Amino acid sequence: MIALSTPVSLPPSPPRLSYGQAVMSLGSCFSQSIATRLRAGALDVLVNPFGIQYNPLSIAAALERILEERPFETDELVETSGGYASLLHHGSFTRRRREDALELMNSSLERAAAQLQRLDFLLLTWGTSYVYRWGETGRVVSNCHKLPERLFHRQRVGLDELAACWLPLLERLFTLRPELQIITTVSPVRHLRDGAVGNARSKATLLLLSELLAERYPEQLHYFPSYELMMDELRDYRYYAEDMTHPSELAERLIAERLTQWWLSPEAQRGIAEAERLLSELRHRPLSSEPEAHRERLERLEAKLAAFYRKYPSALDLAALV
Structure with a gap:
C-alpha cells in the first residue's frame, strides 16, 4: 500500500490526565x-486567562502576574479606538469603560491564581518567537490592539533570552506545585509575515526552547508534536483553512484526538466522548410545535446526565458550558 503521509511517532506519554485534576492552558489560538x-x-480546564498570547515572553509575563496575584491598575491600561485595553491581554478584554476593563481582567486573574494553587497540569502552546516591545518601556506586549506600529519595536527573540526567562519561572512554579506536569507544544499555525524562512527560524527557536526545558526537567516537562503532525502527517492544503496558514477544523480535531490519546487516561477519553454527546443534546433547541416530545426528551437527558455524573463525579457541570 502506498503511504500518502509521513507518520509522526509520539514521545512517551506524560502522567495521564483524569477527571478531578486541574489544568491551565496558556498560549496561541x-x-x-x-x-x-x-x-x-467536562474536564477542569482554565483556558487562556489573559486571552490568546503568541510568544513565550508574553506567556511568561502572564504566569508571573498570576503568581504575584497583583491586580491590574488604571495606569496599566491604554486607550484604543475600541476602548481601554491592557498590553498584556487579548482584545477580548477591551471595554469602553476603564472600570469594566479592570473588573474583567482582575476577575480572570483571581480565577487563574486560584487554579494555580491546585494546578496539576499546565499546557503551553508557543506560536512565534517574534515579539513586539512597547516603545516607552521596552517590555514585551501580548497584543498591539491596532495602535500605531511606530509605538512598538518588533524583533525575533533568541533561545538564550527565552531560556533566561523560563528557567527561573519554572523553578517558581515547581516550588509552588512540586508535582506539576507541563505540556509544551508548538502551534501549527504558520506566521508568514516574515516569509517562509522567517517562519521556519521562528518555529525552530520554539522547538529548541521546548527541548532545552524538557532536558532540564525530564520528569515534569513533556513535548507534544502538534507542529510536526501538521507539517508531516497532514501535509496537504485540504487540512488548512482558506487563509492557508491556520489548520482547518478537521486538522484541529485530528491533532486534538492524537493529543487526548497521548495525554488523557482511558477513563477521561471515554468521558470526553460521552460529554460531547450530552453537550450536543443540551444545546438542542426544540421546535415550538413539539412541547410534549421536548418534555420527554428532557426527562431522558436528565437521566443520561445523572448516569454520567455517577461515573464521573468530578466532571464539570455540562449545563454551565451551554
Missing part, C-alpha cells in the same frame, strides 16, 4: 482550540 475541546469534555 491553537492552545485555545485544544483547551476548549478538553473543557467541553
